[in-house]
Amino acid sequence: MKRRVRRGLCRVLVALLVGMQLDISGAAPDSGLLDFTTAERRSILQHGPWPLRPARDPGNAVAGRTDAIALGQRLFFDPRLSADGTLSCASCHRLDAAFADGQPRSIGREVLDRNAPSLWNAVHERWYGWDGAADSLWSQSMRPILDAREMAASAAHVRRAIAGDAELACRYRRAFGHPPARDDDETALVHAAKAIGAFVGTLVSGRTPFDRFRDALARGDARAASVYPIEAQRGLRLFVGRSRCNLCHVGPMFSNGEFADTGLPFFVRPGVVDPGRHGGIAALQASGYNLLSRWSDEARDGAAATKTRHVDPQHRNFGEFKVPSLRNVADTAPYMHDGQLATLDDVVRHYSELNLDRLHADGLQILVPLKLSDPERADLVAFLRTLSDPTARAWRPPATAAPCRGAPRNR
């Protein structure tokens, strides 16, 4: 009996000591959960819930429609849309690379200036391209198709590619109610782009280990929250705390959808700089396919075009690039607008050892060298790795149903 009591007391003592040790290291006693402050919890909860409410490609009347999505899916993977039949959208937005391509700079007909961004959750973004030169998925889809260094096609080429294939022509007719007209190449191009936009708009990744942690925290479920790796929790604490990553990487998308100068060199090659957002706004405003153009299916004064109507070019936009979403970031190496950083650790190291001379801030420095220790960098990377949806890696395009019936009526 005495021995049993003594054993019990020993267990209590051991438990107390373990608890004290955890408490000292910043974790709540008897759990694998850090003692997040109220402010930290509030910041963490702002990164969810996920998924967001469904969104649609703006100015795209066929977004969300099954027939358009099916057509867009085929066009996305079809190299016949390129001038020489060798490149498709999927050449630079690969299934096995989280819809990026794993290259520092993408390779079209030549090595391009920028890194291919992932298409996951693109429908929830405001601007497209590292410079935000497009304001919808459909207008963005046209850029690589027409760019002489990428797919190098023309509106006429796209129309012919669709009209010349019975399956594509049939699906086009289903999606838009009429075949591609021989005397209207531009409409065929815009429709093809809207179908691709409709397909890309379906690419929404699922929940992540972080989302489960965040939701457990929201409902006060410490047991479920403590499943989240402790190193990721420490990294998260840095993310919303001392590192202030969440100044720009805000909300459920981990991005404010805007643009920033992060102190990286933006030379394309010696003597040539990438103007970034500065050039992007100019291109957007000059585009005949933006949300203020006659090709948009929504009113110029409607809510969808608010961003395009109000965007304000400023000198500081020079050298700014889009703040990317961090969802699935571990699967989209290399990083930054031109892929100059190979790994997530390189990215964290960049912010840790930031070169202030490269920044153009006039007021309080938003970005300051974080001076993270090696373990802190590892924690931040561990956190970033929990932002990936493991099922997204295995995603494959849904098999399209039976072949579309009916021969094309107009070639």
Added chain:
Amino acid sequence: MKLARALALALACSAADAPALAAAGPACGADLRGATRGLAESARYAVAFAPQGKPITVGRHFSLELAVCPRAQAAMPSTIKVDADMPLHQHGMNYRATVKALGAGRYRADGLLFHMPGRWRFIFDLAVDGTTERLTREVDVE
């Protein structure tokens, strides 16, 4: 969560924005619709403002409904401009707001977007008789 965001728009009163006020100020725009109502004041004017729809969220466009209230014998402004900046960061918004007059001293400002959490400052420029009267009010956005 909505409540938290509403609370996040805690109006931070700046000493520079708090001159001696006429008694009419607090009532200005008291009937504005919106989750929260703020007030910018000078000796001659008060501008009440309320974000429309949801409370201000970082990274999302929002609109303001405004009520402009001249104090004492001040004239109603001919136009009003609305802008915002982050004084500590010394940067403004990436968007230029447009203002539409609704009549009877009411206006609607569209196209605003705060792209960072922190302290923002609304700037209301009232054009009166060839001069501009600037009223400001700081807000904290999480």
